[in-house]
Amino acid sequence: MKAWLRSDGRKGIRNIVVVAYLVECAHHVAREIAWSLRENDVHTIGFPGCYPNEYAQKMMEQLCTHPNVGAVLLVSLGCENFNKLALSHAVRKSGRPLNTITIQATGGTRASINAGREWVAAQRAALDAAPTVDMDVSELIVGTVCGGSDGTSGITGNPAAGRAFDMLIEQGAACIFEETGELIGCEHIMAARAATPALAVEIEGAVAKAARYYAAMGYGSFSSGNADGGLSTIEEKSMGAYAKSGRSPIVGMIKPGDVPVKGGLYLLDVVPDGDIRFGYPNINDNAEIAELIACGSHVVLFVTGRGSVVGSAISPVIKICANPETYRRMADDMDVDAGRILDGEAGLDDVGTEIRDLVLALGSGARTRSEELGHQEFILTYKSFEPIGPACLPA
Amino acid sequence: MDTRLLLLDPRDNVVVVRAHLAAGDAVLIDNSEHVIGAPVAMAHKLARRDIASGEKVLKYGAPIGVATTDIPAGAHVHVHNMRSDYTPSFVLPKEAEAS
Missing domain, CATH: 3.40.50.2300 (Response regulator)
Incomplete structure (x- = not known):
């Protein structure tokens, strides 16, 4: 690159x-x-x-x-x-x-x-x-987010993004997955992947905070389109979203604006600390993308089932379409057709490799569909955080 | 298993629909045939076996919520007969209900 x-x-x-x-x-x-x-x-x-x-x-x-x-x-x-x-x-x-x-x-x-x-x-x-x-893969930071999720997201696009994460981490990159509010229900299996017992405690605490926060707001991070697309509960959406993290150990947990200090897989805690003061943690997908970029992400992998069209200011957004029918309707907006997995035309490793290769191509002059289409969405609202504790960072 | 259905984990009590199913379609779940009552869209779930009210719904081998009524094998499992153990799912009213 x-x-x-x-x-x-x-x-x-x-x-x-x-x-x-x-x-x-x-x-x-x-x-x-x-x-x-x-x-x-x-x-x-x-x-x-x-x-x-x-x-x-x-x-x-x-x-x-x-x-x-x-x-x-x-x-x-x-x-x-x-x-x-x-x-x-x-x-x-x-x-x-x-x-x-x-x-x-x-x-x-x-x-x-x-x-x-x-x-x-x-x-x-x-x-x-x-x-x-020249830039090496080990100098890359890649974030991932999902939006407009449906029942295909957790079967095709998210696990394929997870495979790409595994490959990038193997080559020394730092990868960040997020939205603790969309990991509600996965806290125990996620904590079991933490690099240290102290980090496992921090991860469980962050998801418990998210569950409390969203319960106080009255709704989970769940849209009507999620239900149209076959998802019934936040736990079901979470299990699908969690697949984006791949299978690497979780080496750290950071908060918005913290930059990973070395390679490996990081969880981004996006839910504010303290009393509930400013409403919903992330009012839409771009608020999450902006936070991933503030953590240093050079590229963001965005998995969508219903069909999001957004990009972002500052860093390119790769759109991975999980749903084969959505892809056929909106191919011009999509970089990767992960719905092929549901149609039986490709495996998770094939699509994971395609995503990894596209990340590297972006470092050699290639542009994403959302960049070509002029997308530069950006949003920033009020939040408040305490600094992360020492157990959250890799030694 | 019927090729139109996906079993994501052997522990699951639901299967995922890979293509749209029309009313009257017959599907095979664990060697028993079930006739679909109303259309079921791609990526939605069918009960793999009878699920009792109050029983956990399992997908990916993990609980994704709880049944709010008795759900017979082969039935569509969704927001009308299950709920979250954490926070409610927001669903917009359908056009007919909204007017």
Whole structure:
């Protein structure tokens, strides 16, 4: 694979210019700046809230210094509470080109858009001329998520993604699976795969926290489309989702924005700690994808049965279609046809190998369907977390 | 086992439907024939044997919830006759019920 080397030693398989709004009031200006260059790896991310939040601050810092990001433009209204000095300091320290446009100081919408477009175009040109270095599989971080799941997801797409995880981990990569709220019912078999007894206790505790949290919200992480697709309960959905993790030992459990320190399989705990303050943990699939990327994921494997179309800002999303009928309807949106397994035309290892090969191809210039179609979804909302304990990380 | 059905684990008391089944279709589960009463969509579940109300429903060899009524072998097993042991499943009303 070819990649761009960053000052922290991490390597990126994309060289994105990020335009980040720091409150919803600056969103329009940021979007207008990025729009004309959206097909040239200029992506918009941001945080809509005006109240300060440590989680959002950490997410924005990790996203703006993600290895796939080459330059950062911050767009501030001017009176919001987001700590833009801390964010700009983190980006500058990372060695990336940085500019901050404060709309109130720049003279309003039009002047800010013009100044932003000029800066972004100059950065784009500079990044396009930047040299690349070789990148090994052991330097990769890959996340996985499932969305729009149905009864096929747990039989075809998720176990195939799990096989790809096993192959990548064998080659030294770090792989992250997540949504503890969608692992409810699997806590005991999952804890049995923990690398240490202390980590097993942490994993069971994280799922118990998720079960309490969702019980208080009144519903599990379960949509009406899941039921149409043959899933009856959160436990059934969980068992299918769990198959994405493959068969490797679980070496660590991290929280959003924590980057794996070495290769192996990690569980991402996405359910907030403490009292229930900000509503549902992840209000949609892209909230989970953004967290996987904030944990350093270069690529995200997205398994869908009903047929999700989303991609993401910053990191490419590989869409693995579990359901053969959905694939026939939506092939243009899908990178991998895992429904062949249900039709008896391919085995789990065949599709797992195909997914692994596609991950590596993305590091050599290939693009995903959602990238080709211009998808750059992004969402970030309020949460609160305690730091992870020492038992959560591999020795 | 009928090739239109999948048994994911020998401990399971449900099987997964690999293709759509129409009302009147006959399927073979563990050598006994069952006639499908109403259409069953791909990836939904049929009872492999009689499941008593209150009994765990097993898929992938693991409990995925509990039967809320007696479910006869061959019947569609879904949100109408089973529930989660954790949190309720949200299901939108069908068009006829919503209007």
